[in-house]
Amino acid sequence: MARPAVAEINLKNIRANFKLASSLALNGKTLAVVKADAYGHGSVQVAKYLAQDAEVFAVASIEEAMILRASGIDQPILLLEGFFDADELEAISREGFWTAVHRQEQLDQIAGSSLAKPICVWLKIDTGMHRLGFSVEHAVKAYNELNSMPQVKNIVVMTHLANADDSLSKGVSVTTQLSQLPEFFSSPDIELSIANSAGILDHETARRHWQRPGVMLYGACPLAKSNAYSNTLRPVMTLKSEVIATRWVEPGESVGYGGRFVAERRTRVGTVAMGYADGYPRQAIEGTPIIVNGQRTQLIGRVSMDMLTVDLTDLPESDVGSEVEFWGEKISANEVATYCDTIAYHLFTGVTNRVPRKYIE
Numbered sequence: 498m499a500r501p502a503v504a505e506i507n508l509k510n511i512r513a514n515f516k517l518a519s520s521l522a523l524n525g526k527t528l529a530v531v532k533a534d535a536y537g538h539g540s541v542q543v544a545k546y547l548a549q550d551a552e553v554f555a556v557a558s559i560e561e562a563m564i565l566r567a568s569g570i571d572q573p574i575l576l577l578e579g580f581f582d583a584d585e586l587e588a589i590s591r592e593g594f595w596t597a598v599h600r601q602e603q604l605d606q607i608a609g610s611s612l613a614k615p616i617c618v619w620l621k622i623d624t625g626m627h628r629l630g631f632s633v634e635h636a637v638k639a640y641n642e643l644n645s646m647p648q649v650k651n652i653v654v655m656t657h658l659a660n661a662d663d664s665l666s667k668g669v670s671v672t673t674q675l676s677q678l679p680e681f682f683s684s685p686d687i688e689l690s691i692a693n694s695a696g697i698l699d700h701e702t703a704r705r706h707w708q709r710p711g712v713m714l715y716g717a718c719p720l721a722k723s724n725a726y727s728n729t730l731r732p733v734m735t736l737k738s739e740v741i742a743t744r745w746v747e748p749g750e751s752v753g754y755g756g757r758f759v760a761e762r763r764t765r766v767g768t769v770a771m772g773y774a775d776g777y778p779r780q781a782i783e784g785t786p787i788i789v790n791g792q793r794t795q796l797i798g799r800v801s802m803d804m805l806t807v808d809l810t811d812l813p814e815s816d817v818g819s820e821v822e823f824w825g826e827k828i829s830a831n832e833v834a835t836y837c838d839t840i841a842y843h844l845f846t847g848v849t850n851r852v853p854r855k856y857i858e
């Protein structure tokens with residue numbers, strides 16, 4: 498018997514979600530974003546499974562890309578954060594990686610390199626996110642510079658949306674960001690990439706030559722308000738464990754660290770093998786929904802490192818060994834995230850190595 502905490506990964510559902518993203522592509526292509534260990538789902542397993550569907554993968558850095566190459570993934574892999582040091586260029590060229598470039602120094606480094614094979618570059622333009630990218634004033638010059646370099650064989654122009662998930666939010670709108678793109682880049686000869694998951698699901702104008710879905714592949718809707726497409730996303734990760742002890746506490750008695758939960762009625766407490774060292778957020782508030790034996794109940798008391806406690810008072814059939822689901826098939830990571838002051842992305846990427854991933858096809 499092993500500790501029962503496990504993250505089940507439903508690979509078929511990743512494929513279905515990828516197909517949804519591709520089907521929304523109009524005339525464009527869709528790469529699969531598998532950075533951060535595929536948002537905690539296991540980048541090698543996910544990329545191997547999607548290798549027949551996705552023509553290109555995207556990760557944050559060359560370290561993440563090398564892990565995929567070493568496991569036999571042979572399609573192009575885009576480095577979304579670009580290279581950090583000129584000495585990465587040789588491996589980028591050799592391994593057929595594609596790289597983002599977002600500042601002048603990187604252009605100079607490419608121009609000064611001697612590469613065995615020319616590389617494919619994604620020129621990042623800052624249209625309002627104000628995180629990475631050339632300013633719109635310098636974007637065309639950067640494009641022309643790259644275009645004249647023998648080290649560069651292909652350029653895709655990329656920008657990233659700050660508020661594709663919420664039309665009512667503060668900050669720069671999708672429409673404003675798109676209007677910032679220099680006219681020069683509307684030439685049919687230039688490939689553009691704009692949409693992340695929220696852009697793909699909710700902004701037809703953002704669906705250009707290359708789409709970059711991440712979180713939607715893992716079944717979470719990034720939109721503040723779900724829509725007809727996002728409602729068809731299928732959950733991929735089901736985080737589970739089991740009840741490992743039960744007891745009754747009397748009214749007035751407390752449970753766990755700090756006595757955050759004090760029983761108002763006679764309460765049957767279930768202790769579950771899952772804690773913040775597994776990635777279940779310590780921020781989870783009193784009443785965060787948890788599924789036991791397929792039925793909804795709730796978190797009581799503080800989450801500790803290796804355990805948490807649930808209310809089993811109204812679930813008399815539950816006992817030691819009962820299955821507990823934290824998010825996945827029966828409750829969405831999005832819903833749980835709202836009780837933890839965070840987002841599904843953070844829940845997925847927070848599941849630690851202590852939790853074995855179990856792949857289901």
Ligand SMILES: *Cc1c(COP(=O)(O)O)cnc(C)c1O
Pocket residue numbers: 530532577657692693694695709710711712713719
């Ligand atoms: C992570 C990332 C994506 C994917 O974003 P999702 O919101 O998960 O779809 C797309 N583009 C870039 C540049 C990214 O860094």
